Amino acid sequence: MKARLMNQRSGIRQLVAAQEKAQAGRLVAASICAMIVSAAAVVLLGISAWFLTSSAIAGLAGSVVAMTFNYMVPSAMIRMLAILRTGGRYGERVIGHDAALHALAKLRPQLFDNITRADPAISLGLSSGETSTRLLQDVDAIQDRFVRLSAPWGAGAALLAGIILCAFASPVTALTVAAIGGVYILVAITLAKFATDKPGRDTRIAAGAFKHELTTLMAAAPELRAYGMTQQARDQILASANLYETAQRRLSIGSGWQSLCQTLAMAIAVVAVFVTAASQPAALIALALLGSIAVLDAAGTLIGTLSHKGSIDAAMERLEPLVAAPKDNTDAPVQPRIDIYGQYVLDTRGRLGIGGPSGSGKTTLVEQLMYLRPVVSGTIRLDGHDLGDVSPQQARALFSYAPQQAQFITGTVAQNLRLAAPKSSDEELWAALEDACLAQRLRLSSQGLDMPLGENARYLSGGERRRLGLARAYLRNAPFLVLDEPTEGLDGATEARIIERLDTRLKRTGQGLILISHRPAPLKLCNEIGIVSGRDALGRVEIHVPAQAENRSQTRVV
Structure with a gap:
């Protein structure tokens, strides 16, 4: 040591x-x-x-x-x-x-x-x-x-x-x-x-x-x-x-x-x-x-x-x-199988919705899963391995992520989208924008995919920035799609179109879904629901199965 x-x-x-x-x-x-x-x-x-x-x-x-x-x-x-x-x-x-x-x-x-x-x-x-x-x-x-x-x-x-x-x-x-x-x-x-x-x-x-x-x-x-x-x-x-x-x-x-x-x-x-x-x-x-x-x-x-x-x-x-100290393992790929708290087991095509009060730890949970926060050993397993024994690269390779507040570089729409998939063709970019309900807005611009966004996409509205982050997440070919409040701040009609196209896209790509939302409509896409109720004295996230979804309601500590 x-x-x-x-x-x-x-x-x-x-x-x-x-x-x-x-x-x-x-x-x-x-x-x-x-x-x-x-x-x-x-x-x-x-x-x-x-x-x-x-x-x-x-x-x-x-x-x-x-x-x-x-x-x-x-x-x-x-x-x-x-x-x-x-x-x-x-x-x-x-x-x-x-x-x-x-x-x-x-x-x-x-x-x-x-x-x-x-x-x-x-x-x-x-x-x-x-x-x-x-x-x-x-x-x-x-x-x-x-x-x-x-x-x-x-x-x-x-x-x-x-x-x-x-x-x-x-x-x-x-x-x-x-x-x-x-x-x-x-x-x-x-x-x-x-x-x-x-x-x-x-x-x-x-x-x-x-x-x-x-x-x-x-x-x-x-x-x-x-x-x-x-x-x-x-x-x-x-x-x-x-x-x-x-x-x-x-x-x-x-x-x-x-x-x-x-x-x-x-x-x-x-x-x-x-x-x-x-x-x-x-x-x-x-x-x-x-x-x-x-x-x-x-x-x-x-x-x-x-x-x-x-x-x-x-x-x-x-x-x-x-200078990061390397882990004692290699960055060999792990299989896309997630065991969360011993009660949620997801593989590709699985869909988990996560709800709970604001500030309860929903985002903390998924960011730990993707090594975007310090992980807690003994709580989440990837491909049978404790998350603490998996390198950040192995974990992150499983996920494509659209956070609540996506960050963008000062460049064009295409440059920002290709951060997720550098080799994507223009057709693939437009398809992702269509699924995110943003294509029509860009087609009205004479510059299209070459439209400059300004610093951190300042030329787009809040809803447009959220949909651009969603389109970027769609482009990465990862086993699981992780979406954090993907429809927050959008009107009902736009939300309904995004949910419909997301469902179609998941069926086509075979991706699994982990979705955080306060809104009931997006959670209807999921076949399993977990409710985050807060964090314990050590800052660990507590999650439970809703009583109406299962006869038992046992708290799991992450």
Whole structure:
């Protein structure tokens, strides 16, 4: 059990490690390019300093010395190093980002798939804003991690090149600059733990909270305006934005302390060069000066990479719950046989109607059946297996669902319908719309199936949205059709037509039916009725057979 929990905790890191392995070739190439760039940049800086100083001295010494000064070789070396730096930088950026984008192209679908496979307590516990923040901003932090994997190698090459340049002036100078660089790195790492790690984590968390607050209140904007709550909503968003801004400010202050530390280290290194190389020619002193600056600049690059650790670690921790722990079974299909509470046994062509007072738990019951809520073991069986031992994918494969409040993507009618059956033809879409009594409404539109719906089908009325959700459920070829209040809010004539066509459709397709309704007309389609009377102290649903349907009336606890 302990080992399993450890595997869960490291799930996201395992996914990232797998992508690092898959992109190993690109990452190695990017690191080599980073080393070439850094070494070339440092040597270019040093040679340029030496060349300019030597040229100036030669010029001041007179025309004879200036004419004998060999400027061709240093000029050629400077040109070559400039080309290497430019080409290496291009290669590092292109290859590094290519590796990161390839990794993200694999990671995001994996994480999205894991959300669908996760325990409902996890997947349904995240708001849309929080989920999008994790799949976008937090995954982008992992992209930043991939891009920065080459940075330590580049920094190492620059450190080595800078120390070698300092050694041309004096071995003591090189050792002194190396010691200053080492002390700076230790101090900067210690400072990062206090100045940037926690602010980086706080910024990541505050960004998610801010986006959650913003998306939640924007979704309720019409109601907020109607009830005069706009100012209160604005204050909530402002408070969340202030927390985010405060975290960002603290992170910026921490980065400022890091920059100050690097500047002080550079100043100390410059003074050390003058002290330890004072007896050397001016050109070599200039070489060592810029070499020491290059050493501290490279160390700063390394520290800059480490300073993002807090933000990246926070992103990893926030993504960890999205990595679902696999069950100990396979996703092999289960047979369409449902045993509910030991008294309702359904196979295909069976029809169960569920009634009961509002809020008693009817929707909870069917959503548990489809793993849209945390399941209760020992109450429902699928194909002889306890529901708790069946994976969400196995359970959901048995059902096509039309909820009370269907959700729609911003797109056309056809795009929304094909969420249930991507390969459906236009003829099949129209047939489903006919059975849902919505085809005539769409045929009056010049765009037909291509009619845009707006955000969450805002261009349709409440009744039309309900019928569109019903049509979408009809399209999925699943053994059972689950309908939650399919005719609520519809007029009597439309309800009668939908019930008639639903009965015909069920006879044609051979699907079973589980139907929730307050209204008596839809329940007449069912040959068995269960009444949900409420939930017990543990939140479990209580259901019983109506006394008029059976001589006994025994409560079953789910």
